[in-house]
Amino acid sequence: MNWPDIADAMFGGLADYGEILVLVSNSVIAGAVLGLVGGLVGVFVMQRDMAFAVHGISELSFAGAAFALLVGFDVVTGSIVGSLIAAAIIGVLGARARDRNSIIGVLMPFGLGLGILFLSLYDGRSANRFSLLTGQIVSVQSGQLGWLIAISAVVLLGMLLIWRPLRFDSLDPQSAAARGVPTTAVSFTFMLLLGLIVAVSVHIIGALLVMALLVTPAAAAMRVATGPIAVPVLAAVFGFVSAVGGILLAIAGTLPVSPYITTISFVIYLVCRGVGSRRDRVTRAA
Template identity: 25%
Template sequence: MTEFFGALAAHSFLQHALLAGLLASIGCGIIGAFVVVRRISFLAGGIAHAVLAGMGIVYFFGGAPLYGALPAAVIAALVIAIINRRFKQYEDTLVAALWSLGIAIGIVFISSTPGYSVDLLGYLFGNILLVTEADLILMAILDGVILLVTALYYKQLLAICFDEEFARVRGVRVELLHVLLLIMVALTVVLLVKVVGLILVMALLTLPAATAMQFSRSLLKIMGLAMIFGGLICSTGLWLSYTPDLPAGATMVITAAVLYVLVLLLTAFYKTRRRRQGIEEMAKR
């Protein structure tokens, strides 16, 4: 452990990695909470995988792949919103198609790039140790946008996640807000691509929020807790990966899953115990 902290003090790439993990946790905590309560993890997965198309195209034309991720994620969010509005009954099928199509387009462009030498695994599983200062600035801006939009439209977003029909009766522009939420999911996906890669995005988007849900019944508190859990998961995962030189994205996701299962088991244990105590108390009377 001391080896890790020594390296953290010495190497700016590790500091960047840690900062990237913490920045990702902010957007992740907020949007993850919406994704979990609105039950759109699958849509989020579709957006995440469609991102490879954008990254592949930008890479083909010689740009930095991360800048292709943003427009691709937003386009995927818009396509899914249209699917949701027009073809609701086939939504899962169409999202699954978009999911694979994104990967397919990405692979076609990446493999036809001259001097094909790109580390495809880096996009799929992330490479947090290669985060640059420019990446960090982009991540901070994305966090800022997510925080601002959520602060402005919190009530409306809560309303459409909770009860869409009633929100409509109260004059909320449900379709528009749904698109807005999906676009924020897209921004969060971009936040996470460098950290854990697009295949593992879903785990960091859903697991911290799902863990937080075990502790609170207020959406705002769940968001705060999910940010804290996200930060813990990212730093623990980074630390675990350092000495044995494992991919940090993978150790982060495993950390997130272990934390989630532990919390589930603990809450189940306490619930049973409380119930048993309650029954015993009733029997004594």
């Protein structure tokens, strides 16, 4: 493929951009909500060293969505069920980091294998199968948008309710336990909330690249900010820009939405890493 063909694939739809934007307005709204909430959740994912868990949950979410697609059930519901099962298993059995990583390492190939099996048995449109892995900007229907927003609101409300004990437990789990914080209940609740946001993120960006919304924005924010308010706010902004910006760029081309979202998210991280490194050098020199 030469450069004109690549450019056409990426931006060949500019002539009808306005009409296409109207058609995918549901996806833009869903992406905005998921970017904001995913950025907030991602801060605690990074603080608790659980980036690997996001990928593990997404594999089981993919398996649940693939099974729902095979039997003709709602894909979002199947994705949520798979995510919650994975989150519950990791939350119950993976209290310690070593146990958690080994459990995730076992769940990931199992979930991916199940998902591939279900997709191989599915005889419907190939685009439906491909969208589970890489996302689909036209897959959010009006009825599903309400559920996506409702689930994101539940996650946000849950995060606000456990924010202080979760932050304490994430930064200093030993002191939190000594002060009487119910660390087991807090950790399990967070895992369930993480499972919900992973499930709805899979519907937008796909199972393989969901960490672009739940890890990279928070990692970028933590390179340039340190405050308890600045980091979550900046992570939410980065998640919003990545999700909405990726969808708006994908509308102009024929490529899946995930490459655009992941590229924007990665560029933001590189810029923040450069800014953080420069600031550290200036501080050391001073």
